[in-house]
Amino acid sequence: MIKTILIDDEPLARSITREYLQAYADIEVVQECNDGFEGVKAITQHKPDLIFLDIQMPKINGFEMLELIDTPPAVIFTTAFDEYAMKAFEAHAIDYLLKPFSKDRFDKAMQKWKLQQSKGEQPAKLLTEEIRQPEERNRVVVKEGGNIRIIPVHEIQYIEAYDDYVKIFTLKEMFLKKKTMGFYEQSLNADQFVRVHRSYIIQLNQLTRIEPLEKDTHVALLKSGTRVPLSKTGYTKLKSVLGL
Amino acid sequence: MPASSKFFSSKLTLGYVAWWLVLISIEAYAITDAFDFSWVVALQDATTMIVLVAVAGQIMHNSVRYYQPSLKRSFQMIAWSIALAILCVVAHRFIVTTYLLPDNQPYLTYLAGSYIFRGLFIWIMISMMGTISWIWFYFQDQRASESREQDVIKLAREAELTTLRQQLQPHFLFNSLNSISALAGSRPEEARKMIQQLSDFLRGTIKRDNQQLVTLEEELNHLYLYLEIEKVRFGHRMKTEIEKDEAASGMMLPSLLLQPVVENAIKFGLYDTTGEIIIRIRAQAKENELVVTVENPFDAETTQPKQGVGFGLTGIQRRLYLLYARNNLLTTRQEGNQLFITEVTIPQKA
Numbered sequence: 125m126i127k128t129i130l131i132d133d134e135p136l137a138r139s140i141t142r143e144y145l146q147a148y149a150d151i152e153v154v155q156e157c158n159d160g161f162e163g164v165k166a167i168t169q170h171k172p173d174l175i176f177l178d179i180q181m182p183k184i185n186g187f188e189m190l191e192l193i194d195t196p197p198a199v200i201f202t203t204a205f206d207e208y209a210m211k212a213f214e215a216h217a218i219d220y221l222l223k224p225f226s227k228d229r230f231d232k233a234m235q236k237w238k239l240q241q242s243k244g245e246q247p248a249k250l251l252t253e254e255i256r257q258p259e260e261r262n263r264v265v266v267k268e269g270g271n272i273r274i275i276p277v278h279e280i281q282y283i284e285a286y287d288d289y290v291k292i293f294t295l296k297e298m299f300l301k302k303k304t305m306g307f308y309e310q311s312l313n314a315d316q317f318v319r320v321h322r323s324y325i326i327q328l329n330q331l332t333r334i335e336p337l338e339k340d341t342h343v344a345l346l347k348s349g350t351r352v353p354l355s356k357t358g359y360t361k362l363k364s365v366l367g368l
Numbered sequence: 369m370p371a372s373s374k375f376f377s378s379k380l381t382l383g384y385v386a387w388w389l390v391l392i393s394i395e396a397y398a399i400t401d402a403f404d405f406s407w408v409v410a411l412q413d414a415t416t417m418i419v420l421v422a423v424a425g426q427i428m429h430n431s432v433r434y435y436q437p438s439l440k441r442s443f444q445m446i447a448w449s450i451a452l453a454i455l456c457v458v459a460h461r462f463i464v465t466t467y468l469l470p471d472n473q474p475y476l477t478y479l480a481g482s483y484i485f486r487g488l489f490i491w492i493m494i495s496m497m498g499t500i501s502w503i504w505f506y507f508q509d510q511r512a513s514e515s516r517e518q519d520v521i522k523l524a525r526e527a528e529l530t531t532l533r534q535q536l537q538p539h540f541l542f543n544s545l546n547s548i549s550a551l552a553g554s555r556p557e558e559a560r561k562m563i564q565q566l567s568d569f570l571r572g573t574i575k576r577d578n579q580q581l582v583t584l585e586e587e588l589n590h591l592y593l594y595l596e597i598e599k600v601r602f603g604h605r606m607k608t609e610i611e612k613d614e615a616a617s618g619m620m621l622p623s624l625l626l627q628p629v630v631e632n633a634i635k636f637g638l639y640d641t642t643g644e645i646i647i648r649i650r651a652q653a654k655e656n657e658l659v660v661t662v663e664n665p666f667d668a669e670t671t672q673p674k675q676g677v678g679f680g681l682t683g684i685q686r687r688l689y690l691l692y693a694r695n696n697l698l699t700t701r702q703e704g705n706q707l708f709i710t711e712v713t714i715p716q717k718a
Contacts, residue, residue, distance in 0.1 A: 133638070134546075134601050134602065135604055136546070136547045136551065136600070136601065137543070137550065139550050139554070140546065140550040143550075143553050143554070158642070161642065181639070182638060182639050182640070182641060182642045183639070183641070183642055183670070204539050204542035204543045204546065222542070223542050223543060223545070224545045224549040263670065274670040276670060276671070
């Protein structure tokens, strides 16, 4: 049996997918989820082969939910987003279904998925760097133990590179997330966050002082007392952002 | 040229002619009185001169109409008026000495002594006409550009209002259609009902006039349609409560103002929390104002307090500003850690 999970905050929207899936005897809907939180749990628990995922959902959107899963299953997006927005991640999911979608269109998506499966191909990895939603500028979603935490960006002090991960430092805590520095450099508001070093991004309102370290090198002193090294270009960038 | 046609409207023309006649009489009187010339001589002198002045004045008027010098370049006009004055003196002398009174020796003597005084008088007259014309055309221009400016503002305002109103979320439409599609399979009767509701809602949105005022009653009816549709989609977690003062029912507000406010509250409430939510809408009549508050829950832990109204309400604020020229008609506040309140105030015409 092939396991699938439907994740959408509208029961009626899930019911239509469920109805279309009745034609596929080998596919079982193991769970329906109302939001991304339930989605993460259900996926971790059932390890489905395929999920149908809405994008706009409570608390965290579909992309943010996928970020929280280490080995995501194959994804078919079901969304009312316009085509233009969807083009951006066309290549990164099995398919996307624009609501309302017909049975024919649905079957096509299923064929695509089966074809990929039979070839033994892994679904293209989601490159969510390219498809940020506006709300993602204001928050970062992280997993902490079994819990999902939403950090408003204004609580972030700085971000530090850590192998394939980044460490996100708030005033009280540190969170690990599998993302690149480039992602945050691009997605966070440039008036608010500056990449001051290959391995560091700081939030400007956390900065209290720039101190010289040795000849030509500087560190940024943050409100919390943390010192963050500045690269030469980072120092220049910081100065220009501050208007010095 | 509307400006000059107005300038020469019948009444003005009459006054203009009368003015010159008066001048002719005064001058003729002065000449008979001061120099003891006969009325015939005096009138010939005065009429010639004043007609010349009138012609010069007209030339001046036309010059100013087609070329309005700035104050800095007014010396050009002064030079032009002096030249015209000299020309008038010369022409006057030529006409009276050649055609009218060639043999009247006492008059010719008097004429020879009066050139400077005469020239000055003519120049003052011409300058005066030039100045009046200049002021006249200046205000004409001003008025024209002012009304143009107002037209531009009005047009821009209308265009903006249309766009603001048409920002009906395509999301809403497509998701509603999707719900209908889902219902069509299992519960066709409900699907049909929702199509009806959606059609009524869309019709209500399309047919309304830009700046039309409607009663609260009408606006709420439109809002009910919208809420019914949203409940098909989100009924499993959303409830709505609507309260209104009896006195508020007949109060007026711009059409389609409340729906986007409520839409915003619903979105905010639904996407910021995962549990059940209640959207409360309350309309109160206060002295000369209709006050509508919309309440939605939110999660203070994950939503950062925003500056200004934010949350997609700026469009509505802008619309209220365009209609009432006031910036404080839409406000938002948080109550405790869970309620977000949007308040819209609509001034009523006394």
